[in-house]
Amino acid sequence: MMRLHFTPADLRQITLAPGPIPLWEIVVSVHRLRLPATVGPRHRFGLNGWEREVGRxxxxxxxxxxxxxxxxxxxPDxxxxxxxxxxxxxxxxxxxxxxxxxxxxxxxLAAHREAGRWSFELASDAPRARQTLARDLRRYFDSSVASRWPRIQADGLADRALRAETLLRGGVDALLATLDPQWHWQPPVLRIPFPGAWDVDLGGRGLVLVPSYFILGPxxxxxxxxxxxxxxxxxxxxQPVSAADTLGPLLxxxxxxxxxxxxxxxxxxSVAERVGVSLASASQHAAVLRNAGLVSTVRMGGAVLHTLTPLGSTLLRSDSLTT
Incomplete structure (x- = not known):
């Protein structure tokens, strides 16, 4: 488990990157292709064909x-x-x-695997090695990422708009609670599934959030x-089929x-009956959605009534158009 520890200063200094970073997408896409097929949530819409084509x-x-x-x-950093x-x-x-x-x-890196000859040349600051690195970074992007880059940029803009709207309506708690359905925000700690135990003190310097198209994990x-x-x-x-398919990767x-x-x-x-979950589970999920600015809740005597906010309605709109 990776645990990110926030101070009040860190929570005041959370920023959103303008979009995916081209260099990072090169690195994480190569990393994705090198991992065994059993590692990570690989069921990403539209990427199976890309993996077969590029992987070969x-x-x-x-x-x-x-x-x-x-x-x-x-x-490598x-x-x-x-x-x-x-x-x-x-x-x-x-x-x-x-x-x-x-x-x-x-x-x-050498502690994890045997270094090749080229790596020794790079470590010795050979100019040719740096030129080779630049050449292969460009070649990989042109051959494997460039055709998807307009889509990656569009998805990045949509993601940034969604996160910004969540932040405006629900605050920092909503933003951190909805970054990924497997990540858990329990103030002041963000818990992220990860091999081993890793505690990271943000140290009051803040956090930059970067969306990534090819990444499999944090x-x-x-x-x-x-x-x-x-x-x-x-x-x-x-490729939405139902609300669960459309919003499942997010919520x-x-x-x-x-x-x-x-x-x-x-x-x-009523929510518990409609979804087929326990009353406690329905209450918990409604609370998270309320904190994210997607649901509004009012008390009516001994019960509470949940309604969609404009943001919640917007998120469901694409699903209603396809059913």
Whole structure:
């Protein structure tokens, strides 16, 4: 379990990245393809064909990137340049990273796998090695990511709008509670499923949230002199069949079903009956949706009545159009 510990200063300094970072999408997509098929929630709409196509020729597409992006949880920090706005800038910063940082990252990488000859050349600051890295970053993006980049950018803008609206209507608690259905916000700690135990003190420097199209799980980058950066799976609502299918990746299937059940206002008891869950479960899900600004609750004598807010209605609108 990864546990991110927030101070009041951190909660005041949560920012949303403008969108997916091209360099990160290169790194996490190669990492995704190198992981065993049994690892991670791979059921992402529209990516099975991409995985088959790119995976078959990965060595030719990725080149030396395979020496830097192994099939385990460690990724070299010098490849992750969170402040970059475009691919050219990201490649420039990655290939001009200080040799001390590159050597430290490669030493950590060597603890997980045997280093190749090219890695030694890069660690020795050979100019040709840096040129090869720049070439293969561009080649992989052009051959494997570029055709999807307009869609990635569009999904990133939609995700950012959704997160911003959630923040405006429900505050920081709502934003952190709905980043991913498997992540749990229990103030002041965000708990994220992760191998082993890892406690991260944000230290009052804040948090930058970055949506990612190809990522399978959390990607965290700590910066000694800046905010911690956390990449999370982008929200994608394509190919909806029901509210649970549309919103399940964001809210969780049961919570999405509770939201859909409130197209008509209902008491907690009625919600439990409509969804087929216990009264306690319906109450808990309604509370999370209320904190996220998706549901409004008023007390009526001994019962409470739940109704959709405008944001909740907007999230369900695409589902109603397809049924």
């Amino acid at each position: 020729g990965l060595r030719a597409r990725a080149g030396v990137l395979l020496d830097l992006i192994p099939p385990h949880d460690y990724l 010098f490849l992750l340049q969170p402040s970059t706005g475009d691919l050219a800038e990201g490649i420039e910063l990655a290939t001009r990273a200080p040799i001390a940082q590159i050597s430290a990252d490669l030493s950590t 990607l965290l980058m700590e910066q000694p002199d800046g905010p911690t950066v956390l990449a999370y799976p982008i929200y994608r609502g394509e 969780g299937r049961t919570r999405a079903a509770v939201l859909a059940a409130l197209r008509d206002p209902a008491t907690t008891t």
